[in-house]
Structures are given as C-alpha cells and as structure tokens.
Amino acid sequence: MPLVPPYIEALRPYEAGRSAEAVRQKYGLTRVAKLASNENPLGTSPQALEAIAGSFKSLNLYPDGGLGLREVLAEKFDLKVDNVIAGSGSEGIMSNIIRAFLCDEDEVLTTEAAFIGFQVLARSRGVMYRTVPYREWHYDLPALAEAINPQTKIIYLANPNNPTGTIFTRQQFDEFYRHVPERVLIILDEAYFEYAKDNPRYPDSMQYRYDNVITLRTFSKVYGLAGARIGYGFAHQELIRNLLKVKLPFEPSTPAQAAGIAALADREFLHRSLELNARGLKYLAEGLREAGFSLVPPEANFVMMVLPSEQEASRIFESLLAQGIIVRPLRAFGLPHCLRVSTGTDDDNRICLEAFRRTLGNRPYPTPVSSRP
Numbered sequence: 001m002p003l004v005p006p007y008i009e010a011l012r013p014y015e016a017g018r019s020a021e022a023v024r025q026k027y028g029l030t031r032v033a034k035l036a037s038n039e040n041p042l043g044t045s046p047q048a049l050e051a052i053a054g055s056f057k058s059l060n061l062y063p064d065g066g067l068g069l070r071e072v073l074a075e076k077f078d079l080k081v082d083n084v085i086a087g088s089g090s091e092g093i094m095s096n097i098i099r100a101f102l103c104d105e106d107e108v109l110t111t112e113a114a115f116i117g118f119q120v121l122a123r124s125r126g127v128m129y130r131t132v133p134y135r136e137w138h139y140d141l142p143a144l145a146e147a148i149n150p151q152t153k154i155i156y157l158a159n160p161n162n163p164t165g166t167i168f169t170r171q172q173f174d175e176f177y178r179h180v181p182e183r184v185l186i187i188l189d190e191a192y193f194e195y196a197k198d199n200p201r202y203p204d205s206m207q208y209r210y211d212n213v214i215t216l217r218t219f220s221k222v223y224g225l226a227g228a229r230i231g232y233g234f235a236h237q238e239l240i241r242n243l244l245k246v247k248l249p250f251e252p253s254t255p256a257q258a259a260g261i262a263a264l265a266d267r268e269f270l271h272r273s274l275e276l277n278a279r280g281l282k283y284l285a286e287g288l289r290e291a292g293f294s295l296v297p298p299e300a301n302f303v304m305m306v307l308p309s310e311q312e313a314s315r316i317f318e319s320l321l322a323q324g325i326i327v328r329p330l331r332a333f334g335l336p337h338c339l340r341v342s343t344g345t346d347d348d349n350r351i352c353l354e355a356f357r358r359t360l361g362n363r364p365y366p367t368p369v370s371s372r373p
C-alpha cells in the first residue's frame, strides 16, 4: 500500500535546469550562458552582499520571523506592518496560502500552463485544480470569471505571467474583479512587477487593496537574490494574520532578510538591472523575430518562443546547449513546443542570438504555427 496519497504519487519532483558548469564540462566549452531561470545577469546588489556578510555575526541567534523587512516595506508602501508578510521567496508564501485557506472540497482556478511553482504547490494539496486556456497567450480573464463556481476558493493570476511573459491590463482586471465573489481569494503574483511597472496599462496591485486580494513579490528577479530565498506579500490584515499562523516561525533566514532590506535601498543596482533588461529584451525579441521565430510579446525579463512542434523545440534546445546556451524547455509547464529565453548580459544576448541563427542553418524557417497553444 503506498504511503502517500494518489495526488502526491502523481507529482514529479522539481527538476532544476542544467547548471552552467555541467554543460561546460559535457560539451567541453569555455563559456556558457544560463538563460533558463529568469535570474538577474548582473549578479546581486553589492549593498545586499555587504548586508549578508554583516548578518553573519548574529547567525547563532534565531531570526525575527521577517519583522524587520515587514517594517521597512510597511514604511515604503505606506501600510501597516499587519498588512505585510515576508517569507522564503514568494513561493514560500504561496505555500502558506495553500495551507492556510484551502479545505478538501475547495477548488483552485487558474490558466492552463500556469507558473510551474504554483501548479505543483496547488496539486500537492489534493484539491481540484481547474484551468482555462490562454487566449492568444494572455490570461483569458472573462473565461476565468465565467469558470468561477461555488467551490472556487483561490484564483491564481501572475502578472506579468511566467512562462508567456504577457500582462493583463488595468481595464481587464477591473472588469474581471467585478465578477469575483468576496469569498474567493485572488493571488496576484507580481514576481516580475518591477519590469512592467512603468507600462501605463499595467495594473500595479498596490492600487487594488481589496480585502480578497493578496499581492506577492520577490527579491529573486530584479534584485538578484534568487539564491537567498526572500519574498514578500501584501494583503488585508485578517489574511496576513492567518498566514502568520501557518508560516514557519523562523523564515526568512537572517541573511536573506538583511539582503532584502539592503537591496530595497540600492536604487542604483535596480536602475542598472532594469536598463540592461530593457535593452536585452528589445535586442532578443527583434533579432529572433527577424530570424523568423514566432514570439509572444514580452513584458518581463524573458521571451517565450512558439516553435512549430515539440520535436523542433527539442532540436533547438539541444543545439543551443551544445553551443553553450541554456534556455528553458517548457514541457513541464505543459507547453512542449515552446522555449523560454531569459535576458542575459549584452554579451550573453549577442551570443544567444548568434546561436539561435546557427540552429537554422541555411534553411528557410517553417512558417510559424498560430500563436494559440
């Protein structure tokens, strides 16, 4: 008799992408660019690194459960500390939301091929996980509103979305929200918020402090702290109060929290990171389109490419690996004919585009399939 419930048996352990070092050794390369995990190619804010080092002297003591960071964020966003939570990455907080709010008969609703981290967390709770297809690679918010039923408890929306890189607009969200009952919790995952915030059509969820909306943000992307595991969330104090009941008391760790606080203050690093990304996104999107590839309009720090078939996606992925470029195949997300490419340094981006062109040889590229999944 299996020791685990069937919904756990059905999951697969998360497979981390191949490391740059493993690829370098396998193909005997001198230089490898890892453009597979939407990380910051500039590294980490020097102020955050200094703060991490400074935290070492108190590693013998238990952390304060994120209070220091919550206070800084409350001040920065003009909220009460009771409206803020800090955790081990935004996925850490997502995991707490799933533990705190779902009963066995509840349902989760989101888009098809949603961010894999959320898919795994929600499915591991054993509740009904329902999805609605993308519309032209964007969340189909009207269809999601239509799909709400009496069991729907959580709706998960990532904006910008991973893996498509698309956003939904202020107007679309306003219209959607009118159809969501108060008993339904909306998770607005804004892991890529900083990249989209200057787009006037982007609905910064801090303008939507509704009682049933929780915003999640992270230091893993533009702040270059993916390895530290630090993220935060904003919500009504009752939601936060309940999340604090299930949160591991000592997350985030002391170095992670110190890094987050320092990174928030490092405007210069943020600015440089955003500039590099904007340049890289434009360069990759234009270059790949000119080469004949079909892309989804990018709004974060990566582009999603739609290939004519799963075989072609695998062929290109393997060919790029052999040339020292690691991109992300999207089979695990549910999109086996797609690849995701994160922006890198200017050099990474140039080498990446050259490698993509080389995968085409002299062949004219097959007419791209429609942009629908």
Ligand SMILES: Cc1ncc(COP(=O)(O)O)c(C=O)c1O
Binding pocket: 037, 038, 088, 089, 090, 091, 092, 115, 117, 158, 161, 162, 189, 191, 217, 218, 219, 220, 226, 229, 230, 231
């Ligand atoms: C949409 C989305 N949410 C959350 C995360 C995870 O963030 P964290 O590292 O803070 O757990 C990612 C990382 O890829 C993401 O793409």
